[in-house]
């Protein structure tokens with residue numbers, strides 16, 4: 162029997178696009194908030210011995226997590242066979258070390274919590290910096306999808322003579338792969354983060370690429386400072402205002418507005434987190450992965 166598909170804060174466009182490419186039956190969740198702020202949940206569906214797919218948007222996760230746990234528990238109580246969580250953006254990945262004594266390594270706590278309730282996790286480019294793989298913190302099996310093939314296709318069809326730029330050493334994995342697919346040059350800059358909104362970027366090898374269009378590629382745009390400082394450094398070296406591509410459109414506080422006022426030419430993101438800059442659709446990658454288990 163085909164899986165039951167549930168939506169948890171995911172955008173209707175993404176859900177429609179994924180469900181249009183896979184086998185499955187979209188099922189409804191009845192949610193209600195009581196006057197005291199507590200949640201009611203009901204699933205009026207025969208779940209017995211079915212597999213569940215939950216397509217979720219977990220950006221700004223805290224208020225979404227308890228309802229997600231209630232959803233998983235309700236599904237289990239109704240006899241569901243397995244739960245696969247599709248969370249294109251995986252939150253709580255950046256606190257992966259104790260930067261100061263006494264800090265909680267929240268990536269571990271979050272992974273432990275989610276692993277209790279789901280049987281499989283599918284996500285897109287999680288922020289793997291000091292962890293080599295999600296298996297280091299998630300006890301549940303997971304699949305990581307890379308958005309780069311779709312990003313590279315977008316660059317190929319929209320930018321003539323691109324130079325792929327990774328703002329820091331972590332972004333080399335994406336920049337190098339994109340450049341390899343497009344068959345164009347790439348450079349990696351040196352970034353030092355001095356605070357949440359304070360970043361320094363140097364661009365030692367940029368000036369030799371003055372005739373290229375710089376295209377910055379990174380996983381997360383959060384405060385936007387990484388992209389803004391990188392753009393500034395490139396323009397100072399005589400390059401044109403870059404196109405900035407982020408996988409996950411987090412845009413904290415004033416990030417988007419600040420980026421619009423900066424040396425950046427264009428801002429493009431994938432549709433892992435809903436935002437009007439979403440121009441690169443990754444639903445085919447998710448659908449292909451989901452279909453493998455059909």
Ligand code: R5P
Pocket residue numbers: 290328329331332357360379380381382383384385386387388
């Ligand atoms: C850093 O480790 C990440 O790959 C991104 O470069 C970073 O999260 C971007 O953050 P922000 O937009 O706040 O500079």
